[in-house]
Amino acid sequence: MPAPLLELCFSDRYERLRYRTALVLYALVILIGDIPGVRADVGQYASGGVLHSFGYGVLALILFSGTAGGMARRALLSVLMVAAMGALDEFIQSFLPYRRGAVSDWMVDITAAVAVVLPLYFCWPGMAAAALKKQQG
Numbered sequence: 001m002p003a004p005l006l007e008l009c010f011s012d013r014y015e016r017l018r019y020r021t022a023l024v025l026y027a028l029v030i031l032i033g034d035i036p037g038v039r040a041d042v043g044q045y046a047s048g049g050v051l052h053s054f055g056y057g058v059l060a061l062i063l064f065s066g067t068a069g070g071m072a073r074r075a076l077l078s079v080l081m082v083a084a085m086g087a088l089d090e091f092i093q094s095f096l097p098y099r100r101g102a103v104s105d106w107m108v109d110i111t112a113a114v115a116v117v118l119p120l121y122f123c124w125p126g127m128a129a130a131a132l133k134k135q136q137g
Contacts, residue, residue, distance in 0.1 A: 009065065010128040019066030022059050026085050029055055033089070036098050052108040056082050060113035064120050071124060075117045082113035 008014050033039055042051065063078040086109030094101030 006131045006134065010131045015066050015068050018062055022062035022066060025062070026059060030089060030092060034092065034096060034099065039099065048105060049108055052105050053112040056086060056109040057112040057116045059085065060116040064117055071121045075121045078117050079110065079113045083110050086110065
């Protein structure tokens with residue numbers, strides 16, 4: 001991975017940028033997912049569970065990398081943020097006649113966040129240190 005990309009992904013200097021990126025991606029998920037017919041079209045290629053797992057797992061990763069503080073703080077805030085994002089997504093869907101809000105989808109969101117954040121809790125310090133050391137060397 002090129003040195004600038006390593007710094008962008010792992011440096012504390014870019015935490016806020018990564019956090020904001022997660023918020024923008026979430027807004028895009030909401031906007032695009034609520035366009036009539038889009039979810040049905042995408043559903044031909046991936047199930048709702050796969051989409052929720054992948055989408056909210058990626059959001060958890062970016063939120064974890066963009067949250068300041070220790071690993072426990074990052075993990076807790078990332079999972080809580082994904083839980084809030086997923087709940088809002090399902091709430092919005094409950095008002096759309098061509099979508100439905102489902103607690104099961106929300107649970108998939110939270111499960112995906114935990115599945116992503118748990119290994120990061122243990123691996124992130126070493127990964128970041130190795131990536132930034134590689135970038136300097």
